[in-house]
Amino acid sequence: MSNDTHYEVLARKYRPQSFSELAGQEHVSRTLQNAIDSGRVAHAFLFTGARGVGKTSTARIMAKTLNCAEGVTHEPCNHCPQCIEITKGTSTDVFEIDGASNNGVDDVRDLRDNIKYLPSHSRYRIIIIDEVHMLSTNAFNALLKTLEEPPEHVKFIFATTEPHKLPVTILSRCQRFDFKRVTVPRIIARLREIAEKESVTISDGSLTLIARKGDGSMRDSLTAFDQVLAFCGDTVQDEDVATLLGTIDRRLLAEISGALFTGNTQAVLAGVKQVDLVGYNMRQFCQELIEHFRNLLVIRSVARPEEILDLTVAELDELRGQSHHISPLDIQRRLTLFLRAEAEMAYASFPRLIVEMALLKATLLAPLVPVQELIDKIKALETAAVHTPVLPWETARTAAPSPSPASPVDSHRPVSPGHTVMPTTPEPRPPAGGGGGGGVAEWGRFVLFVNDKDRQLGSVLEHGSPLKQESGLIEIGFPAGSYYLTAAQDAEFVADVQRLAQAFTGVSTTIKIKGIEAGFADAPLSLAEKKKSDAEQRMEDLKQEAENHPVIKEVQRVFASNSIDVREL
Numbered sequence: 001m002s003n004d005t006h007y008e009v010l011a012r013k014y015r016p017q018s019f020s021e022l023a024g025q026e027h028v029s030r031t032l033q034n035a036i037d038s039g040r041v042a043h044a045f046l047f048t049g050a051r052g053v054g055k056t057s058t059a060r061i062m063a064k065t066l067n068c069a070e071g072v073t074h075e076p077c078n079h080c081p082q083c084i085e086i087t088k089g090t091s092t093d094v095f096e097i098d099g100a101s102n103n104g105v106d107d108v109r110d111l112r113d114n115i116k117y118l119p120s121h122s123r124y125r126i127i128i129i130d131e132v133h134m135l136s137t138n139a140f141n142a143l144l145k146t147l148e149e150p151p152e153h154v155k156f157i158f159a160t161t162e163p164h165k166l167p168v169t170i171l172s173r174c175q176r177f178d179f180k181r182v183t184v185p186r187i188i189a190r191l192r193e194i195a196e197k198e199s200v201t202i203s204d205g206s207l208t209l210i211a212r213k214g215d216g217s218m219r220d221s222l223t224a225f226d227q228v229l230a231f232c233g234d235t236v237q238d239e240d241v242a243t244l245l246g247t248i249d250r251r252l253l254a255e256i257s258g259a260l261f262t263g264n265t266q267a268v269l270a271g272v273k274q275v276d277l278v279g280y281n282m283r284q285f286c287q288e289l290i291e292h293f294r295n296l297l298v299i300r301s302v303a304r305p306e307e308i309l310d311l312t313v314a315e316l317d318e319l320r321g322q323s324h325h326i327s328p329l330d331i332q333r334r335l336t337l338f339l340r341a342e343a344e345m346a347y348a349s350f351p352r353l354i355v356e357m358a359l360l361k362a363t364l365l366a367p368l369v370p371v372q373e374l375i376d377k378i379k380a381l382e383t384a385a386v387h388t389p390v391l392p393w394e395t396a397r398t399a400a401p402s403p404s405p406a407s408p409v410d411s412h413r414p415v416s417p418g419h420t421v422m423p424t425t426p427e428p429r430p431p432a433g434g435g436g437g438g439g440v441a442e443w444g445r446f447v448l449f450v451n452d453k454d455r456q457l458g459s460v461l462e463h464g465s466p467l468k469q470e471s472g473l474i475e476i477g478f479p480a481g482s483y484y485l486t487a488a489q490d491a492e493f494v495a496d497v498q499r500l501a502q503a504f505t506g507v508s509t510t511i512k513i514k515g516i517e518a519g520f521a522d523a524p525l526s527l528a529e530k531k532k533s534d535a536e537q538r539m540e541d542l543k544q545e546a547e548n549h550p551v552i553k554e555v556q557r558v559f560a561s562n563s564i565d566v567r568e569l
């Protein structure tokens with residue numbers, strides 16, 4: 001860095017002096033240059049955009065281009081008297097007005113008087129009004145008169161961060177140019193150029209931090225760079241930059257998220273501790289986590305993330321490496337945790353605790369099983385089910401192709417070898433009636449059979465208990481007073497079920513419907529009751545399984561909690 005006693009700030013020293021030096025606003029430069037080349041330069045321009053993106057610089061470059069003694073070409077020469085005067089701000093034909101401080105109608109009247117005269121030694125009188133939205137209504141009205149019939153030798157260039165505050169009458173008389181926020185890679189490239197000119201040694205990582213600090217504004221980035229150089233001198237250390245700018249080192253963020261994905265709770269909490277040690281604001285940290293996970297999500301969700309994210313190539317590569325094995329859905333679930341934590345932190349007395357909780361939850365989150373995998377599992381189960389042993393009634397029917405009432409179907413069951421009677425669920429209530437012990441399994445098959453033929457019949461039968469199952473007779477009980485009992489007592493219903501029972505057993509079968517009084521404990525379970533009891537059993541099993549899962553055990557240990565709620569997805 002130069003050792004001049006007078007230190008000129010970088011933003012001023014490296015203010016762009018030509019269109020080619022204007023970083024990140026190529027769309028504006030190109031249009032303006034085309035207009036100049038084709039001789040169609042408007043009378044009034046409006047430059048809009050965030051602070052520090054080059055609006056005023058462009059206005060000056062434009063003024064020089066129009067008044068350059070070397071002729072109107074699409075770049076100013078920057079060495080003729082006109083160009084030099086404009087750069088210095090001493091040109092008598094270029095007026096720069098700050099709308100914020102000269103907002104009165106008198107100032108605009110002075111201006112109007114002023115532009116009546118021809119330029120002293122240039123082609124145009126050029127009026128640049130910065131922050132033009134700050135002008136008073138009267139000033140706007142005065143200005144409007146000039147804008148309506150501008151003299152040939154006058155050009156207006158307005159700049160504003162808030163174009164919506166301008167009257168439509170002004171807007172409609174200007175050619176408008178929207179300046180963009182400058183991307184981080186563009187800012188870094190410019191910072192690198194300046195670092196070389198200033199003979200400063202600095203890493204890309206530090207330049208990235210400085211560029212990010214500017215948040216899309218070249219001027220703010222250069223101001224941050226000034227601050228770093230004032231503290232560090234010619235050799236810049238990475239740690240100093242992070243501390244100085246109050247930004248969190250991206251490497252730390254990457255380390256924390258890397259640990260998170262490998263389930264390393266120790267490393268994740270150590271990371272938070274490190275963030276806290278440097279005195280970093282926890283909510284800000286949480287916001288950076290959110291941004292980081294948003295970046296990961298975009299990288300995993302789109303084909304060309306570089307078009308969407310404001311990241312350097314090195315950063316993109318690193319994030320890709322970190323997330324290539326994580327599904328977008330799993331990233332999104334973590335992002336949701338951090339978003340929730342960030343909202344909670346606004347009111348929290350212990351922000352660090354909230355970040356830690358969210359990070360631990362995110363670390364211990366079990367991956368979601370993709371739906372396709374579940375479908376495959378179900379298919380495998382179905383295939384297995386096809387190969388399970390045949391069931392009693394079915395064998396009965398195959399064993400007796402033309403059964404007669406004299407040979408009761410049930411009698412085949414106990415003697416048929418190799419049968420497996422679905423034995424798995426213990427029966428709390430044994431079948432009553434003792435009529436050959438039809439069994440819940442057989443009953444279940446019959447209900448399924450009916451359900452398959454006639455869904456409506458089946459849905460009623462599901463609520464019936466098989467009180468008696470004999471060859472030629474099935475007695476079905478329904479809760480007394482229930483809708484199902486009424487439905488089942490219908491003659492048509494009985495006739496339909498009889499018909500289906502005959503089809504199922506091969507034997508002409510009588511169906512008897514009975515009401516069961518509440519508390520009649522001897523009745524076997526209806527299919528509906530059985531389903532319910534199975535579901536309860538299954539939840540119990542699931543809970544057991546969940547409680548024994550190592551990850552859940554770890555969660556319970558970390559959060560010192562015993563209560564878990566298990567839900568089937």
Ligand SMILES: [Zn+2]
Nearest residue numbers: 068077080083
């Ligand atoms: Zn010139």
